Amino acid sequence: MDDKRKRARVQGGWASSLNSRASSCATSGASNAKNQVFPSSPQSRAGRGEQLSSKKHFVFKAPEQVIRKAPQPKMIEKQGIYEISTSPSGVSRIHLIPGFIDLNEADWMFEQLFHEIPWRQRAHVRQDLSYDEPRLTAWYGELPYTYSRLTMLANPHWHPLLTMLKDRVEDFTKNTFNSLLCNLYRNEKDSVDWHSDDEPALGQNPVIASLSFGATRMFEMRKKPLPEDNNDYTYVQRVHIPLDHGTLLMMEGATQEDWQHRVPKDYHSREPRINLTFRTMYPDPEAMHT
Template sequence: METLFSLDPIHLDLPDATFIYYPNFLNQEKADLYFEKLLQETPWQQDDITIFGKKIAQPRLTALYGNLGKPYSYSGITMHPIAWSPLVWLLKEEVETIAQHSFTSVLLNLYRNEKDSNGWHADNEKELGQDPIIASLSLGETRKFQIKHTTNKNIKCDILLEHGSLLLMKEGAQVHYKHQLPKATQPKNTRINLTFRTVF
């Protein structure tokens, strides 16, 4: 099978955790094709989330693929996965090759414009285990991704997640850090993010 990725990793200089960024995980042709297919074929939904006891419309659209019978809950939402599509399964296998880790589900996020965002959080829900490994694949518009240490406010990092890139958040990343994709001040086109995870 033709390889989809280019191995040129950047290790982020952050203590207590391992973050590895592959800016060219997918080549331009593949990234363009997969972006369009996922945009058109994914059954996107918009749920209400609970923040500080208040329900608001989630500022992005989502979809969950995965092994059936493995629901995923966050911010007062419980999502039940739909069966893997051939394309999403292909991407899962390629991501697993790089991550050296098996994933059971993927949460897709659709950021429609600069107003869509994802606030500070760690992917540390109990069904993900004690020290989750998350693989984040970006397609479409480049957006700023911010990382900060949970106890040392001086340790932080901003990274631009590019079209076709992969960010691996490995050991310690969800224990010692939080991350967010903030609203942008300049107009932004559509971005799709796939976050692969293991649900126990």
């Protein structure tokens, strides 16, 4: 009897051990089956693709905004010839000659011009309102000069000093001039606003010779904007040129067609300044092509 009980306990132990091993193998097999990679069918791949695509979200990114900055003015102070722009109109060129007139000569020339030129202040009419030009002027030549709807009658009797200066400028520049606009800036409050010397009577691509005496004033230039900029001058090229006592400035090529210039008010310069601008006038605008 005891022998039968021993065998039963041994057999029960073996049975339990075998059952435990079988259960462990089954569990391990199931786990391996989960981790094992099997070739997937097209249907299962499509299903996973749908799940992945459903997790993607479209994010809108606004295009980077181009920030335009107004360029710093280019300062021109040294003697030389400068091509300031090139366009279908041609090359815009300026020639700066500081000290064209010796300082001692420039001093007595200024005094003669200041006291002996018949300076006059002219009135403009804008929107039915009349206002005085913030400077004094005189016009010499054979033909009247019209700008900003104001006509200046010519004075054919040139002052001897003006004739001498015209000859000197012509000898240096190899250009001939028949007219002269004289400007007197009495103090820091006098100025001339943005404009171009592009009247038809001056011809195409006129050469302007500008000679300065007296106080140094800043001569500012700005390039005319492209048509698509709707006359916005914010981002155009700019050039600043300090015009000293005895300085000659030549404007040539397409400068008048492509650029504007001005002499702004300057509260740091309270002394008077005289500017002479030599130019060529044509009796008939068509004559400029002959």
